[in-house]
Amino acid sequence: MTAAGVAAPVQGAGDAADRDSAGLLRPHLPGFAALVVLQVIGALAGLAPLLAVAELGRSLLAPGPVDHGHVRAVVIAGAVGLLLRLLFTGASSAIGHLLDGRVQLEFRRRLAARLGRVPLGWLSGRRTGELAKLAGDDVSAVHPFIAHTPGELISAFVVPLASLVYLFTIDWRLTLITLIPVLLAVALVPLMMTPSRVRAQKEFDGAMGRITNSVVEFVQGIAVVKAFGGGDRALRRFGTAVDDFVTSFSRMVSALSAVAAGMQVVLSPPFVLLTVLTGGAALITGGGMAPADLLPFLLLGMGLTAPVAVLGHGFDDLQAAHRAVGRIRDVLAVPPLPEPEHPVAPRGHRVELRDVRFGYRAGHEVLRGIDLVLEPGTVTAVVGPSGSGKSTLVRLLPRFFDPAGGSVSLGGADLRDLAARDLHRMVSFVFQDVRLLRASVADNIALAVPDAGLDAIADAARRANVHDRVLELPRGYDTVIGEDAELSGGEAQRIAIARALLADTPVLVLDEATAFADPQTELAVRRALTAPDGDRTVLVIAHRLETITDADTIVMLEDGAVAERGTPAELLARDGRFAAFWRSHRAAVAGGTGPRDGAPQGDDLR
Numbered sequence: 001m002t003a004a005g006v007a008a009p010v011q012g013a014g015d016a017a018d019r020d021s022a023g024l025l026r027p028h029l030p031g032f033a034a035l036v037v038l039q040v041i042g043a044l045a046g047l048a049p050l051l052a053v054a055e056l057g058r059s060l061l062a063p064g065p066v067d068h069g070h071v072r073a074v075v076i077a078g079a080v081g082l083l084l085r086l087l088f089t090g091a092s093s094a095i096g097h098l099l100d101g102r103v104q105l106e107f108r109r110r111l112a113a114r115l116g117r118v119p120l121g122w123l124s125g126r127r128t129g130e131l132a133k134l135a136g137d138d139v140s141a142v143h144p145f146i147a148h149t150p151g152e153l154i155s156a157f158v159v160p161l162a163s164l165v166y167l168f169t170i171d172w173r174l175t176l177i178t179l180i181p182v183l184l185a186v187a188l189v190p191l192m193m194t195p196s197r198v199r200a201q202k203e204f205d206g207a208m209g210r211i212t213n214s215v216v217e218f219v220q221g222i223a224v225v226k227a228f229g230g231g232d233r234a235l236r237r238f239g240t241a242v243d244d245f246v247t248s249f250s251r252m253v254s255a256l257s258a259v260a261a262g263m264q265v266v267l268s269p270p271f272v273l274l275t276v277l278t279g280g281a282a283l284i285t286g287g288g289m290a291p292a293d294l295l296p297f298l299l300l301g302m303g304l305t306a307p308v309a310v311l312g313h314g315f316d317d318l319q320a321a322h323r324a325v326g327r328i329r330d331v332l333a334v335p336p337l338p339e340p341e342h343p344v345a346p347r348g349h350r351v352e353l354r355d356v357r358f359g360y361r362a363g364h365e366v367l368r369g370i371d372l373v374l375e376p377g378t379v380t381a382v383v384g385p386s387g388s389g390k391s392t393l394v395r396l397l398p399r400f401f402d403p404a405g406g407s408v409s410l411g412g413a414d415l416r417d418l419a420a421r422d423l424h425r426m427v428s429f430v431f432q433d434v435r436l437l438r439a440s441v442a443d444n445i446a447l448a449v450p451d452a453g454l455d456a457i458a459d460a461a462r463r464a465n466v467h468d469r470v471l472e473l474p475r476g477y478d479t480v481i482g483e484d485a486e487l488s489g490g491e492a493q494r495i496a497i498a499r500a501l502l503a504d505t506p507v508l509v510l511d512e513a514t515a516f517a518d519p520q521t522e523l524a525v526r527r528a529l530t531a532p533d534g535d536r537t538v539l540v541i542a543h544r545l546e547t548i549t550d551a552d553t554i555v556m557l558e559d560g561a562v563a564e565r566g567t568p569a570e571l572l573a574r575d576g577r578f579a580a581f582w583r584s585h586r587a588a589v590a591g592g593t594g595p596r597d598g599a600p601q602g603d604d605l606r
């Protein structure tokens, strides 16, 4: 994640992605080559029994005495061919599945490695299910592409080509006649791709997407939709999407059905047999062809339509694999957070932001030149209207993103020059998006200090005001969250605070937006804001009036820039932007519309 958080985190990564996926398959090229060679041999050997039957027919039906030696040789050749076909296609399939296993393992390893190095900010913007699907279903979708499609495609082309060569040696005229169904099918293909049909297909895809969206929107927001009486409207929207879909589906199907039916007819065995028999009968009666020569055409003629059929059937799998590989490539292309080659050790824990600029998208800066110094032993409260950039600013400290311009330094060292381990040892954070692991409460609290004893863990939990609640859980500190018990948003937040308290890092970054959920959480936040030795550097997005008034420094953000800064008393005396903000905030809290009285927002124990 180079300038991970910089304006366009994934921009310009396409080439790297292509190189990545090409590089991914390169070590397996010898394996693919072996798969292809074995498949070709197996497919050709598979023709031997058919050719043997044809040859037998021709020998036995030919006038004159039967050449027993020839018949024996033909039978043996057919049997050997059958055996070879089994051996070689079996070996090819085994190699295909082995390769598939290796490629999938490699994909998953690379994904795991990349996900371990992408910016935290990128990860926190993703849903867990999305990443699980990527590493699970999407990686599995390459299975047919690697294990089956190459073999099927090769057989589908090699067998008809070899058959054609053989049939040409028997009678070139009937060979051309036998090709008529294939040529008719190929001639129909352009009719499936006229501009109006392509348009109809696009409309169909669009209509399908609209149905999915309306269902997802409805299901995701069902509680809100119902609570606000929007059920009928949502249902109407779904109904409209379905009607649109039916219209575009009918249009597409009526346009396609005649061509598709025509194709099915010309590729069907009866049509192929009829063509061969009609042509053969004409040649036998008038063209001097021996009746026995018709047999190979009847046996092999139907196989000639296989490529067209396989292309149709394998197309969906290929498309699905292509889309899945595209999604995997996109993630592999997310620039990783750069790790310094020669990490610098921070001296102290003074935090300094110099002319920090950052934007999530190119051309739209969310932070526009922030200068800020956070002294050890002080609490700095960031306040400002919604969308002013508070969360973005505080997330730069635990390096969720790197700034696009300027620098953030800790103990005199740029965060980009610190080893990740040092950074995590020095900075902890509690944000709204509390993530708890599916692990015991104790393990969740001791995440940063895995060897912490139960006493230390319980002490941290006590200070975070969650100890008593933990004791009420079915297995106390051994309760597995998400399995033995679920926690509320406020409880999850207190566990996260206990985790930060136990980590005891000299720098703490906190978003207290959800801290108003209940008095216990509020108390936990207050305790977290003051270290026992009073030396902690604290940066807090403040919503509570107490935090604002208790802070050493207040930084008022407006539209990504520092509008005012100073002690609470100074800023109130100045009667500027902060004073106005403070008055409206206090009025909102007093009137019961402030965040203090809001329902807990961080209910996301995950």
Ligand SMILES: Nc1ncnc2c1ncn2[C@@H]1O[C@H](COP(=O)(O)OP(=O)(O)OP(=O)(O)O)[C@@H](O)[C@H]1O
Binding pocket: 125, 360, 361, 366, 384, 385, 386, 387, 388, 389, 390, 391, 392, 393
């Ligand atoms: N992950 C993201 N991707 C794109 N834009 C984002 C992202 N997160 C925030 N923004 C945008 O950046 C701007 C600042 O957002 P930020 O969350 O930092 O503001 P805030 O002051 O913390 O707001 P609030 O008090 O409502 O949480 C907003 O315009 C927001 O829409």
